[in-house]
Amino acid sequence: MALSATLLLGGAVSAQKVAFEEYNLDNGLHVILQNDPSAPVVITSVMYHVGAKDENSKRTGFAHFFEHLLFEGTENIKRGEWFKIVTGNGGTNNANTTEDRTYYYEIFPSNNLELGLWMESERMRHPVINKIGVDTQNEVVKEEKRLRYDNSPYGQMIPEVKKKMFTKHPYRWTTIGSMDHLDAAKLEEFQDFNKKFYIPNNAVLVVAGDFKSDQTKEWVQKYFGAIKKGTPIERETFVEEPITQTIKAKFEDGNIQIPMVVAAYRTPSMKTRDARVLDFISTILSDGKSSRLYKKIVDDKKMALQIGAFSYSQEDYGTYILYGLPQAPSTSENILTEIDSEIVKLQTELISDKELQKLQNKYENQYVNSNASIDGVADNLATFYMLYKDVNLINTEIEMYRSITPEEIRTVAKKYLNTNQRLVLDYVPSSDKAKK
Structure with a gap:
């Protein structure tokens, strides 16, 4: 099949x-x-x-x-x-x-x-x-x-x-x-x-x-044709120093009752091959109810009400974000421990042929769907020209996804998803609301 x-x-x-x-x-x-x-x-x-x-x-x-x-x-x-x-x-x-x-x-x-x-x-x-x-x-x-x-x-x-x-x-x-x-x-x-x-x-x-x-x-x-050319735009380049130790932060939100733990990692430009590999990693971890994090933390252990991960891809840098909403008696710390254990698996073990095939099928399907309408095609053509400087990626980017290997997935996970390279954000109900 x-x-x-x-x-x-x-x-x-x-x-x-x-x-x-x-x-x-x-x-x-x-x-x-x-x-x-x-x-x-x-x-x-x-x-x-x-x-x-x-x-x-x-x-x-x-x-x-x-x-x-x-x-x-x-x-x-x-x-x-x-x-x-x-x-x-x-x-x-x-x-x-x-x-x-x-x-x-x-x-x-x-x-x-x-x-x-x-x-x-x-x-x-x-x-x-x-x-x-x-x-x-x-x-x-x-x-x-x-x-x-x-x-x-x-x-x-x-x-x-x-x-x-x-x-x-x-x-x-x-x-x-x-x-x-x-x-x-x-x-x-x-x-x-x-x-x-x-x-x-x-x-x-x-x-x-x-x-x-x-x-x-x-x-x-x-x-x-008659619109005048504008003054060429000079853009400043901004270089961030590498994150070398965990950034810890807390935010209180008066609109919530259930805390959320967030782990975020700085990643490379969406134009890079590594960014596409991180897309695969995000899918493995949290895309759908058969994903590793959902199946383990939500279904099997019932430690979280919701779990997720996504790549926030941008032209210069990206951010890879994982988050979870603990279900009592589990805590944010428990959720983070479970997330980390799954990342370590990706860093040390190769994904199975079955998982790789599932990824390939999913991205092939996404590719077909993204070009199935004229508005999808127009958006892709404009984006690939403007941000990637290669319009023909509308036809060739899928080849990049097809060529990703289990070894690459392990290497990229090791390269970007380490505990000393991230932000851990405790997103909690406001203390005022908690008192009420």
């Missing part, structure tokens, strides 16, 4: 190779076209190489703020009209921000491709950044922060980990940033941020779906 599944997935992967064309405009805008006539829809997307790591430490949250602000309107799209235009023409749109990039997109019926290109060119060329827009989105972002971080159970876990894991790199603050910084910023600071980063030579435009190539190239030139 495993062999049959592998053959079927291998056939799907081979058949699903993504063909694309890429070129540059004179202003530095990189363009990627991916033609797929299987459905009469098309996506226009623009990724800018600007994220939370590009912010001033006294003005955090700008990149995420712009994810909202650049929907306010342009010189030719009145305030409040953006979403009406999209929905009125049968489309959907969205945007998202990370520490490393900001991504905008519209999905339209294919006969509205020109509209999508015009709208994204308007966002790049003619954004209106004024006081009413800034004030409006300031309130929107504050509400988002309250919902996602301040009032959400365990909502401060990632921010607390980032603060402790990074001392020099801008990864030390969250993408949503500081509300005090946004409140203190002057209108001119927002305008300057836009002028610096939202420029054609800091962006990639992806068109994917059902379109005619020659006509699309004409429209791309028509709407984006």
Whole structure:
């Protein structure tokens, strides 16, 4: 059965190779076209190489703020009209921000491709950044922060980990940033941020779906070609000193009743092979109810209500995070001991052929699914160009996962997952709440 599944997935992967064309405009805008006539829809997307790591430490949250602000309107799209235009023409749109990039997109019926290109060119060329827009989105972002971080159970876990894991790199603050910084910023600071980063030579435009190539190239030139090239961006390099002894920290959260123990390790850039091996390790340890940690700590020993691990992958560094919620009478210390014992197994024993086959099947399936829709393809094309500098990874990255060996898994576990290289965070209910 495993062999049959592998053959079927291998056939799907081979058949699903993504063909694309890429070129540059004179202003530095990189363009990627991916033609797929299987459905009469098309996506226009623009990724800018600007994220939370590009912010001033006294003005955090700008990149995420712009994810909202650049929907306010342009010189030719009145305030409040953006979403009406999209929905009125049968489309959907969205945007998202990370520490490393900001991504905008519209999905339209294919006969509205020109509209999508015009709208994204308007966002790049003619954004209106004024006081009413800034004030409006300031309130929107504050509400988002309250919902996602301040009032959400365990909502401060990632921010607390980032603060402790990074001392020099801008990864030390969250993408949503500081509300005090946004409140203190002057209108001119927002305008300057836009002028610096939202420029054609800091962006990639992806068109994917059902379109005619020659006509699309004409429209791309028509709407984006005249946008002026911006001043080349000079980026500072931040190097963190290795963690050589356990960092111990504690955080009290008034939104929780059950403590959580967190172990976090600093890892290399998501562009590295080791980062892919760590993905495998995360899957082995905690992906699903058959994973090692879940089966042992939650199912068999019933020591935890929940257990998990994930790689927080980023362009410059990554963070590998394990966490558990103890179930009485077990404690956070007990959970950490059990987690450590499973890591030691990975560091000293080779995983079985059966486990390796399971990993390969899972990642083959994820690869197929990630390229099964035009929005997935567009996102992957933009990401591989912008952050990995290799668009064809959309076709070849799976080969990297296929080639990972049990010996590599053991080596990488030994290299990064040691007790003297980590943060241990006791995330506990607030003492005030406990007294009540």
